[in-house]
Amino acid sequence: MIIKFYSLWPYVVGIFLIYVFFRKQQNKLAKEILWASFRTTIQLILLAFALQEIFKSNLLAVTLIVSLFMTLNSSGQIILRSKQKVINLFWISLVSNVLAIWPIAFLFSMDIAQADWFEPQKLLPLMGMLLGNTLSGVSIGLESFMRDFREKNNEVLTLMSLGGTIEESTSKFFHRALRAGITPQINSMISMGIISIPGMMAGQLISKANAFDASILQIKMMLSICTGTILSIYIALRFVRKSFFLSTGELCLK
Amino acid sequence: MLKVKNLKLLNGKVINLEVNPGEILFIKGANGAGKSLFLKSLARLIPSSWDELSFNNKSMTHYPIEMWRSKITYLPPEVCFSDESSVDEYLAEPFLLKRYKNFKTKFEPQKNLTNLAGTMKLLSSGQRQRIALLRAMSLDSDILLLDESFGHMDQATREEFFNLLAKWVEKGKILLIVSHFEIGMRNLKTSEFII
Structure with a gap:
């Protein structure tokens, strides 16, 4: 099975632009948005790996x-x-x-x-x-x-x-x-x-x-x-x- | 008679006292000594331990806790009420809790004191204390525990309440008062207890 991680790139760029835009005005908020986006991405990818294994069992x-x-x-x-x-x-x-x-x-x-x-x-x-x-x-x-x-x-x-x-x-x-x-x-x-x-x-x-x-x-x-x-x-x-x-x-x- | 033997408060103090019907006991002590703790413990609102806690020779354990509390009414220093409640609703609250219906006549004699319009929120602190004290006195409890209940009242209202309370105690009731005001009670046996 091919995992299409590359299809995520426009979304990652979108969040990164938001970070750049808000960094000067609200640095802390911008960092929090970036951190939350990073976490959600990693967590969901890990979840997919875990679920794949879990779903093998009935x-x-x-x-x-x-x-x-x-x-x-x-x-x-x-x-x-x-x-x-x-x-x-x-x-x-x-x-x-x-x-x-x-x-x-x-x-x-x-x-x-x-x-x-x-x-x-x-x-x-x-x-x-x-x-x-x-x-x-x-x-x-x-x-x-x-x-x-x-x-x-x-x-x-x-x-x-x-x-x-x-x-x-x-x-x-x-x-x-x-x-x-x-x-x-x-x-x-x-x-x-x-x-x-x-x-x-x-x-x-x-x-x-x-x-x-x-x-x-x-x-x-x-x-x-x-x-x-x-x-x-x-x-x-x-x-x-x-x-x-x-x-x-x-x-x-x- | 109210008998308290080795009542241990949350702050570690131990209380022993006896009060007869028709008597008033003033509780004195420095700030933080545990006066309010004592009153709340006596009404069994907060945890405490004791060797004997009895009223009219019947141990507290004979009463379900709600019944003990309806014999001993505690009035906290701050008057607590629902945000939008009117004076009438506030007065009715304890009677509705106990499902009494004909409670309005209880306030007839003191109509001049309860005759306040609007919501409790709009009353002054002194007016609120007035209403709260009247409500507490109107309940059929045998012992009233007043915790700084006159602090916001003006001199004239205070005097009026001392007279009302004296009449109330004359019915064979017991009054325990925590107050920073010197209170003169006509022809009644009063005593002091220092915590």
Whole structure:
């Protein structure tokens, strides 16, 4: 198989021109753009090599190991993006990802690949798209919740001292965090097809797939991402909230 | 009677005290001594440990935590409210939490103090404290823990509240106060506790 790396050169030149143009005004930003472009190129090429090897196997175990690796990375990203320190945040994001995203990816794969649903070639791209797209929503939602708790915990104490349960006393922060996390997804769904054509659908259209087939698959993907994001945020928020309280009910910010 | 034996606060201090119904206890101490920690621990809002924590000879462990907190109401120094809530909504909040419906009559006697229009956000700090204190007093709790609750009030309002609180305590309630103001309570047994 011939790998057409040379076809990338116009794109590389484009980014390099951007770097040259912005270097004088915003040197740091220009360097960051160049670094990000370099990283994305290398990472995707490496991914292609890795996937080629992984796709040779049709074992569910291989698919699950790679899925776990992706999920661990996604949880790691949530920790890196988080400015607030919460004990067990890594495990909380890992569990919420596994509980929310994995079943959706499995069902989605069963829908489009039927009996071959567990094959890496079917399941892994779906898992990757779901994890990647839900990541920022979970991250934003958790950040909002933890920031509210750190900065405004007197609001929670006030409601607790009025006899409110943990759920009642934290419901304002909880719902604000859910909303903050899911809003970018809602905006993206509203602009879908009017302002934007997402990458997956564009890829299919370019490779001359039927427009209806491409759009149905994209609808499934958008609805899955939305469900996965809200579920993942909800599960993670419940765990984080639990970690803020003792089992006896006292507020305990560590 | 409120009985506290070896209540260990998060800052390591250990508290022992007893307060009878109809009494007022002033909590004194330097900044950072742990006055607020003590009040929050007593209301079981934050972690602490103790040998005995009881009210009317019933140990705290007899009460579900929410019930203990509805017996002992803590009022924090900053008045916390939802951004857009009106005065009426703020007053109604604890009653809606407990699903009480006929709570409006509770504020009738103090209509001159609660009769403020607009949202909580637009009130002055003193007005907010006034509303928060009235709301806390209107609950059916037995013990009220006031944490710097008069700081922004003017002299006349403060005096008015001291009278209201005195009447409230006369019903057999217990009042614990952290305040930098000297408070004169008519004909009531008051004592001081230094942290």
